Amino acid sequence: MEIQWYIYLAAALFSIGVIGVLTRRNAIIIFMCIELMLNSANLLLVAFSKMHAAAAIGKATATVVSDGQIFVFFIMVVAAAEVAVGLAIIVMMYRNVHSVDVNFLNRLKN
Amino acid sequence: MQTLGIRFPELLIWSPLIAGLLCFILKNEKNSKAIALFSSIITLAISFASIIYANDKQLSGLQDNYVWMKYLGASFSVGLDGMGHLLTLLTAFSFPLIFIATYSNSYKNSSSFYGLMLLSQAGLLGVFTAMDALVFYFFWELALIPVYFLSSKWGGEKRIQATFKFFVYTFAGSLLMLIGIIYVYLQTPATPTSEHSFAISAFYNLRLSVAEQFWLFWLFFTAFAIKMPVFPFHTWQPDTYEQSPTAVTMVLSGIMVKMGVFAVLRWLIPIFPAAVAKYDTLVIGLSVFGMIYASLIAIKQDDLKRLVAYSSIAHIGLMCAAIFASSQNVNHVGMQGVMIQMFSHGINIIGLWIVIELIERQTGVRKISQLGGIAHKAPVLTIMLVIIALANIALPLTNAFVGEFMMFSGLFKFNIWYAAIAGVSIILAAVYTLNMVQKVFYGETNALTATVKEIALHEKLVLAVIVVAIFLVGVFPQPMLDLTKNAVTLIIGKGK
Amino acid sequence: MNNVLQIVWLIPLLPLIGFLINGLGRKHLSKTLAGIIGSGVVLASFLISVYVFFSVKGGNTHVAHYFDFINVASLKIGFDFQIDQLSSIFLLIITGVGFLIHVYSTSYMHEEDNKDFAKYFAYLNLFVFSMLLLVMGANYVIMFIGWEGVGLCSYLLIGYWFKNNNFNNAAKKAFIMNRIGDLGFLLAVFWLIAKLDTTDYHTVFANISTLSKTDIIGITLLLFVGATGKSAQIPLYTWLPDAMAGPTPVSALIHAATMVTAGIYMIARSNILYSTDAAEITRLIISVIGLATALLAASIAIKQNDIKKVLAYSTVSQLGFMFLALGTGNYVAAVFHVMTHAFFKALLFLGSGSVIHAMGGEQDITKMGGLKKYMRITQITFLIGCLAIAGCPPFSGFFSKDAILISAFEHNKVLWILAVFAAMMTAYYMFRLYFLTFNGKFRGTHEQEHHLHESPTAMTLPLIILAVLAIIGGFVGVPHLLGGHNEIATFLQPVIPVHENAHPLSSGTEYGLMIGTTIAMLIAAVFAYLQTRNVAVKENKGLGKILENKWYVDELYDTIIVKPLQSLAAFFNNVMEKKGIDGFVNGVGRAVNYGSRQVRLLQSGYVGNYVLLMVIGILILFIVQLFL
Structure with missing residues (x-):
């Protein structure tokens, strides 16, 4: 499959994530959209990694081909940690204000 | 005596600094007044001694040197030359007068009041003795900040507004100067311990290119022009004078504005001679216009404090004009006039403030239109005021005549028309001063002034000291002129 | 010679000491003591002045250096006194006439409070001190010190009764x-x-040749500007009539005999500068201004009814004559007229003081009349003064005025004609004053009439002495034509070199001029007598009204100088300062304030907004990176 389809998919996923973050007020959905963006990045990393690996077959530098895929694991681990923290914050927020609407937290204004 | 003599500049700074901190630490409301007075008298004694024992009044004559920030090339070096002697004497002489004149006032939280006053004295003395650009800047701000707190805490109704304006205005100027200092510093050659040096000698020996001088000049001059203040940088002054407690106004107008004049003489003229030559006509033009402008405005003032404030702007304008006129023309007479006038103006204006303070304390007002006939009730006060007011308009045989005569002579040599136009301010000064004397002191008494009493003995004493100083300097100005002779030669020599 | 220098400093110092004693001890001194101290110091100065006068009679000049006043670089201004013929004449006038006026004052001011009385004498002594400094200085700076000093004393004494605001205004006007x-x-x-x-x-004077023509014209003109202020010439004369607010002896001493002649002293002192060819234009200006002042003031004096105002304008007019003499190069005549004028004008002022004293403060001559039966001495001495000022031979004024008129004639016939006209007016208004005051019937109230009396001896004695001087004072300057030797010119020769006249007037012409002018004066005097026989207070019309209102000069100055200046000050204060400069400064603050208020709106607190901004930022970065 051509690389551009992956790019289109990733761009679509990323855009959905951005729009979701921008338009939704529910903290959990915003959170999901952020995950969506992260995963679109992951998708691109894997896709490019595969593409470069295909191009590098038969060359001396073949050892580097799996770098992108390793990054993805790192990202997933970090994302998992972030989810834990983020969800914890959301839970705390719900306990305090009985809502997960982020616009409720506009106390910085004024 | 030489070993003792060499310690005078730092002693001058330590004495008020320690006493000031002592006031803060002890927090003793009753004694702080006495501590302040005592320390200011000690400072005065040190200042006298420093003049008596200073046999060599060259710039490098009395200089202390401590390494401060070694790798920056900054050392805590303070020293006294003729000009330094003159201005430290003015500072040391003024503070006891201020403290005695306001002795009957009770300030809330007086330990901090006197502490801050003394800190600002230390800052002023530091400015006048600094022989290192960084030390100079440090003291420049040290003098400013206590005054800000004093005015904003003990001032009049609109004090917050006025002092905020004052602080931001002067501080903005100071920052420009700081940029300038750092730039000049980066041009100085390496010393054994550091790459560059803040020492005044390094600054003086530097040969900056003409283009650099042109813009550096404005960084420094703006700071000094705001402090002096020269038209059109003066608008903070009437507001601040009006709103500050009178004791602080005395410090501000008597000594602090001299910081600006002093700084031009020590840190501007000798370092940027080419720029001074280029911009002298502009600066003199501004100053001369400012003299007429401020004098005319003074005629219209109804508040005594504002009147004196505008009169001060006019006088300072003359000093600024004379400095620039004399430095290019190699005119020692004009420059010496500036020196002696710095002292005279300080004494005279403090005298005026004391009188205003005494009137305000008794009647509760400062409006010229509401007063009148005080001469019947308080003849001694009136006589003192008339003498001080006449000194303020430079009548011969008073101290200000000597200075103004010499400054005008310097200005005349520069350009006859500038001198003639500036001369109009002499007439205008007579108009507003005599108006004020007439409306406040002469005529019939009214409800407000009918209860005025003659001033107390210690107040008489303070005014008498000022009056004696006025005549002493006015009749025998020569010793004071001799004191600053070498300093003037140096400034003019460098500025050429 | 050294003897003179050893005591000469006492001349100004003694009045200064008198000032200090009277000033500091004003609460403790009795009136008698204050008067004795005040007059005594001036008498002592006078005696020393006499001694000094004889020591310089032989043509010596003494210069004493006391200390360096200002000594900076190449400029050396010493506190130096110079005693020569010119200054010694002025010393005699100041201390001599001054002493008489002090004595007169002890009686005239007797109704004042103790401390005010002492204060008065303190001021008078301070004045004498300053005036002595003015004439004794050996350089222009010392002269200037005295110059401003006398101005200050004049201010203090005009405003002596400081409760009255009109007096204060007059004092202020004089000073400014x-x-x-x-x-x-x-x-x-x-x-x-x-x-x-x-x-x-x-x-x-020794280095005059190094000055360019512009320098000399500039310096002489500027000095003359100084003289117009102090000596009340056009355009700065309006303060002098107002200065009559002060006590009458003060008017006699300061505003007639001494201070106002300072301008003449200055120009006579600088005669070498003014005699140069380059200063010809200055001389012309001086003579024109002097003559114009003489005419203007004399015309105003004709219609004044206040006894002191008439004398004040007459002083201005006589000073104009002196400047005419200076302008025509006859410095000796000017100094001569200063001297005779000091005698007769002090006499007239003191005489008017005596009248005012008797009238209980009334100064309006239309309310006087017939005073001669009540106050014989005052009347006779006043008449002598009138004859002297009108220039009737052989009174002192005749000789000095004649010298001025002849000098004007030599210079320019038009000047002479106008000067004679001014002199005629002088005779007219002086005799009008005399007749209205002393002749005819008394026109005041009964109470005043009952109160009329001759003044005490302390007042009449100075009158008599001054009257004698007014008679004989002119004999020091009798011209050669009348068999005299013109001693004053000879005496002043070391200071004022006599220029040999290239075309001396024939003695016939000179006689003709003298007789002609004398007859003109007599006609004017007779005219005055005829006019004053029946006094009817009638409204002045036309020119008379303009004259009564002093040509509206005060109003003119008010309109063209004071008011515009006031509006300019108001403009500066209200518009330029408050709205312009301060407005700008505050505007900067307000702009920062406003700007931050606007920028702050970005911080809405909504997470979505922040993210949106972030995304927009990233997009912009992309665009910049990819396309620019």
Whole structure:
């Protein structure tokens, strides 16, 4: 499959994530959209990694081909940690204000 | 005596600094007044001694040197030359007068009041003795900040507004100067311990290119022009004078504005001679216009404090004009006039403030239109005021005549028309001063002034000291002129 | 010679001591003591002055250096006194006439409070001190010190009754008008310093050749501006009539005999500067201004009814004559007229004081009349004064005025005609004053009439002495034509070199002029007598009204100088300062405030907004990165 389809998919996923973050007020959905963006990045990393690996077959530098895929694991681990923290914050927020609407937290204004 | 003599500049700074901190630490409301007075008298004694024992009044004559920030090339070096002697004497002489004149006032939280006053004295003395650009800047701000707190805490109704304006205005100027200092510093050659040096000698020996001088000049001059203040940088002054407690106004107008004049003489003229030559006509033009402008405005003032404030702007304008006129023309007479006038103006204006303070304390007002006939009730006060007011308009045989005569002579040599136009301010000064004397002191008494009493003995004493100083300097100005002779030669020599 | 220098400093010092004693001890001194101290010091100065006068009679000049006043670089201004013929004449006038006026004052001011009485004498002594400094200085700076000092004393004494605000205004006006002139003087001194680096008379006069034509014209004109202020010439004369607010002896001493002649002293002192060819234009200006002042003031005096105002305008007019003499180069005649004028004008003022005293403060001559039966001495001495000022031979005024008129005739016939006309007016208004005051019937109230009396001896004695001087004072300057030797010219020769006249007038012409002018005066006097026989207070119309209102000069000055200046000040204060400069400064603050208020709106607190901004930012970065 051509690389551009992956790019289109990733761009679509990323855009959905951005729009979701921008338009939704529910903290959990915003959170999901952020995950969506992260995963679109992951998708691109894997896709490019595969593409470069295909191009590098038969060359001396073949050892580097799996770098992108390793990054993805790192990202997933970090994302998992972030989810834990983020969800914890959301839970705390719900306990305090009985809502997960982020616009409720506009106390910085004024 | 030489070993003792060499310690005078730092002693001058330590004495008020320690006493000031002592006031803060002890927090003793009753004694702080006495501590302040005592320390200011000690400072005065040190200042006298420093003049008596200073046999060599060259710039490098009395200089202390401590390494401060070694790798920056900054050392805590303070020293006294003729000009330094003159201005430290003015500072040391003024503070006891201020403290005695306001002795009957009770300030809330007086330990901090006197502490801050003394800190600002230390800052002023530091400015006048600094022989290192960084030390100079440090003291420049040290003098400013206590005054800000004093005015904003003990001032009049609109004090917050006025002092905020004052602080931001002067501080903005100071920052420009700081940029300038750092730039000049980066041009100085390496010393054994550091790459560059803040020492005044390094600054003086530097040969900056003409283009650099042109813009550096404005960084420094703006700071000094705001402090002096020269038209059109003066608008903070009437507001601040009006709103500050009178004791602080005395410090501000008597000594602090001299910081600006002093700084031009020590840190501007000798370092940027080419720029001074280029911009002298502009600066003199501004100053001369400012003299007429401020004098005319003074005629219209109804508040005594504002009147004196505008009169001060006019006088300072003359000093600024004379400095620039004399430095290019190699005119020692004009420059010496500036020196002696710095002292005279300080004494005279403090005298005026004391009188205003005494009137305000008794009647509760400062409006010229509401007063009148005080001469019947308080003849001694009136006589003192008339003498001080006449000194303020430079009548011969008073101290200000000597200075103004010499400054005008310097200005005349520069350009006859500038001198003639500036001369109009002499007439205008007579108009507003005599108006004020007439409306406040002469005529019939009214409800407000009918209860005025003659001033107390210690107040008489303070005014008498000022009056004696006025005549002493006015009749025998020569010793004071001799004191600053070498300093003037140096400034003019460098500025050429 | 050294003897003179050893005591000469006492001349000004004694009045200064008197000032200090009277000033500091004003609460403790009795009136008698204050009067004795005040007059005594001046008498002592007078005696020393007499001694000094004889010591310089032989043509000596003494210069005493006391200490360096200002000594900076090449400029040396010493506190120096110079005693020569010119200053010694002035010393005698100041201390002599001054002493008589002090004595007169002890009686005239007797109704004042103890401390005010002492204060009065303190001021008078301070005045004498300043005036002595003025004439004794050996350089222009010392002269200027005295110059401003006398201005200050004049201010203090005009405003002596400081409860009255009109008096204060008059005092202020005098000081400020004088200051305008002083500025001219100062600028002239600066000019000398800039060119010659000195203000010493002898050095200046010795180096006159190094000055360019512009320098000389500038310096002489500026000095003359100074003189117009102090000596009440056009355009700065309006303060002098107002100065009559002061006590009458003060008017006699300051505003008639001494201070107002300071301008003449200054120009006579600088005669070498003014005699140069370059200063020809200055001389012309001086004679024109002097003559114009003489005419203007005399015309105003004709219609004044206040006894002191008439004398004040007459003083202005006589000063104009003196300047005419200076302008025509006859410095001796000017100094001569200063001297005779000091005698007869002090006499007239003191006489008017005596009248005012008797009338209980009334100064309006239309309410007087017939006073001669009540106060014989005052009347006779006043008449002598009138005859002297009108220039009736052989009274002193005749000789001095004649010298001026002849000098004007030699110079320009038009000047002479106008000067004679002014002199006629002088005779007219003086005799009008005399007849209205002393002749005819008393026109005041009964109470006043009952109160009329001759003044005490302390007042009449000075009158008598001054009257004698007014009669004989002129004999020191009898011209050669009348068999005299013109001693005053000979005496002043070391200071004022006599220029040999190329075309002396024939004795016939000179006789003709003398007789002609004398007859003109007599006609004017007779005219005055005829006019005053029936006094009817009638409304002045036309020219008379203009004259009564002093040509509306005060109003003119008010309109063209004071009011515009006030509006300019108001404009500066209200518009330029408050709205302009301060508005700008505050505007900067307000702009920062406003700007931050606007920027703050970005911080909405909504997470979505922040993210949106972030995304927009990233997009912009992309665009910049990819396309630019």
